[in-house]
Amino acid sequence: MLWSLTAVAVACASSSNGPQGTAEPLAARPDLTWRISTRYQVDLWLHGYALLQKDTTLIPYFKPGYRDSIIAFKKRGNITTVLDTDKDSLETQLNSDSKLVGGQFLGLYFRNWESTQKAIDSYLKSSSSEESARRMNVRQMVDPDQRAVYGIIQASYSTPAERQWLRKFSAAMQDENTKYYANWWRTQQSQRAAIFAAVDSLWAQTYFAKFRPFLTKSGQSRGEILLSLPLDGEGRTLGEPGRGPTITITFPDSVSRAVDAMYVLAHEAVSPVSNAAVNDNTTPAEKKEGVADRYTSPAAVRGGLQLLQKIAPELAIGYARYYLDAAHISYTPGAEVAAIEKAFPLRQTIAEQLTNQLNTDTSGS
DSSP states (O other), X not given: OEEEOOOOOBOOOOOXXXXXXXXXOSSOOTTOSEEEEOOHHHHHHHHHHHHHSOOOSSSOSBOTTHHHHHHHHHHHTTOOOHHHXXXXXXXXXXXXXXXXXXXXXXXXXXXXXXXXXXXXHHHHHHTSSHHHHHHOOGGGOSOHHHHHHHHHHHHHOOSHHHXXXXXXXXXXXXXXXXXXXXXXXXXXHHHTHHHHHHHHHHIIIIIHHHHHHHHHHXXXXXXXXXXXXXXXXXXXXXXXXXXXXXXXXXXXXXXXXTTHHHHHHHXXXXXXXXXXXXXXXXXXXXXXXXXXXXXXXXXXXXXXXXHHHXXXXXXHHHHHHHHHHHTTOOOOTTOHHHHHHHHXXXXXXXXXXXXXXXHHHTTTO
16 A cells, blocks of 8 residues: 655654664665664554554455454453543544545654654644634645644644544554553564564565566665564555655564565555556546545555566465455465456556556566
């Protein structure tokens, strides 16, 4: 899933209100223009959405067992948080407002939880009344960083009801952070160190070289890959002008499944090409009616498969099985590609443009 805005990545000094470091690559590699890491506040923000959002899409946004595992953990520890007490109201509003759903990208714009909180608090104070919200003209703000941050938050939380939801949700996330999530996250990172190392090794030693020509030709010459605990097959990609994309993908559950990260990376990396194919082959009316949105996920799934068929064919069948399994679609071994095409149908013009552009972007790979 791709989200693109003119953005500023806000950083601030380390603080005690959450893990501030990120897991870094295991060895310095100056030639590696795409590195793999983790980021605490991205997981914390997505964690809240994972516990509240109805996951009805064909490819799940979040790992199917994530919510249940967190609920069980809190029950064992006799932990009750604001998110638990406000769950019904937060959940109801979230699942009835598509703009709020888009807010799950917010954590990607920041470098730690403290700076995320500060930006949200500043935004909410500046729009604390309808009168001040009407006066607040983002374009006229003098500070360009403040203007960018406010624009990002306002994209998903602009109405009084949405701002109230954001206020309650951010308070709930701070309570999660304070009461247990920071410690839980640190423990997970420690327990998954070997998995992180396996993914990092696959990328640095084998697949970066195979992906690199495509990434360069598709305008993604540098960027960052984040492994995220809540995510499943539908990653999150943030396009940041001047910085390169941040692609957030699933953190596999075992060393033996480390390759799953490469599958989701292919799915996300192809999104500039797949989204352009959908955009170019749907009318304004279809975009308004949501027809274009219904092609976005199938185009990414099929584009990721085609990409791997061209640059890393040894991963193609595993990729197809991964996404068929994620969508709970049965298939006959040996017929996975046909099953993908049937399960994720595309308008012919979209499929043709997708194929043609991938041929261009992988030529010489």
